[in-house]
Amino acid sequence: MERYQVILAYDGSHYKGFQRQAHAQSVQAAVENALRKLNWQGKSILAAGRTDTGVHATGQVIAFDLDWEHGSQELQTALNAHLPADVVAREIRAVRRSFHPRHDASWRRYNYRLYIEPVRQPLLEPYAWRIWPAIEISRLNETAQSLIGTHDYGAFGTPPQAGGSTVRLVYEANWKEEAPYLVFDIAAQAFLYHMVRRIVFMQVSIAQGRLSITDLEHALKSNAHPELGDGQPQKPGQRMVHGLAPAQGLILAEVHYEAECLRVSEDK
Numbered sequence: 461m462e463r464y465q466v467i468l469a470y471d472g473s474h475y476k477g478f479q480r481q482a483h484a485q486s487v488q489a490a491v492e493n494a495l496r497k498l499n500w501q502g503k504s505i506l507a508a509g510r511t512d513t514g515v516h517a518t519g520q521v522i523a524f525d526l527d528w529e530h531g532s533q534e535l536q537t538a539l540n541a542h543l544p545a546d547v548v549a550r551e552i553r554a555v556r557r558s559f560h561p562r563h564d565a566s567w568r569r570y571n572y573r574l575y576i577e578p579v580r581q582p583l584l585e586p587y588a589w590r591i592w593p594a595i596e597i598s599r600l601n602e603t604a605q606s607l608i609g610t611h612d613y614g615a616f617g618t619p620p621q622a623g624g625s626t627v628r629l630v631y632e633a634n635w636k637e638e639a640p641y642l643v644f645d646i647a648a649q650a651f652l653y654h655m656v657r658r659i660v661f662m663q664v665s666i667a668q669g670r671l672s673i674t675d676l677e678h679a680l681k682s683n684a685h686p687e688l689g690d691g692q693p694q695k696p697g698q699r700m701v702h703g704l705a706p707a708q709g710l711i712l713a714e715v716h717y718e719a720e721c722l723r724v725s726e727d728k
Contacts, residue, residue, distance in 0.1 A: 462554045466551070470546055478511045506562070507521070508715040509712065514707035514708050516711045519569070519713045564717055566649075568647065568648060568715050570712055573589070574588055574642045577590055577592060581640075597637060600642065605633070611627070616654070619652055633646045661705040
């Protein structure tokens with residue numbers, strides 16, 4: 461029995477998120493159904509995170525235990541043969557038996573894509589948020605610089621567990637042009653639920669002149685400006701930033717692990 465790590469990519473357009481649900485399509489169910497055809501006997505795969513309905517991934521990480529007599533390349537070929545067309549195993553490798561995709565992650569990276577057009581573009585719309593009137597990428601990058609470092613993001617999202625910390629360390633935050641998109645790239649130790657989508661919505665609002673960078677700076681403090689939103693308070697005096705960028709622009713791009721977490725050793 462080996463534990464395998466899989467880097468998974470998927471188009472989230474037709475799934476009700478990653479996590480398995482009783483009466484809806486999920487990415488987790490699609491993967492587990494494919495694994496059962498390879499005689500997988502487990503109850504549930506492990507995952508680095510749970511993406512929402514409509515969110516995509518190029519770097520989701522999962523793990524499972526499997527009796528497999530062949531190499532990792534053969535396993536990748538076999539698994540992909542049973543996965544639906546909108547889900548693919550990009551890489552598979554054997555790892556140590558104690559590896560856990562969520563607990564062992566050092567940091568995560570998300571991308572968010574915008575496109576600037578006066579009318580919707582059917583070939584872009586499923587994978588990006590259309591913005592009009594046009595905004596300047598330089599203005600977006602001004603806002604991104606305020607995000608780097610350790611801040612209380614309680615105004616931007618909720619922690620995985622009730623009462624958990626809302627403080628997060630952001631390593632990188634920047635916008636770049638990748639025609640036809642403007643792409644927001646953000647890497648952090650961990651993220652709150654809806655954190656990236658609320659950040660993007662606020663950045664666009666600033667770039668359009670509806671809010672200011674001062675509003676963003678206030679929101680990053682432990683007591684957010686009450687004028688910024690109408691969500692549920694995370695702490696006394698704090699309110700959730702109003703507005704959520706659409707799900708289809710968000711991509712889980714990468715989950716990083718230290719080499720020691722992946723190395724196969726005597727514990728396999």
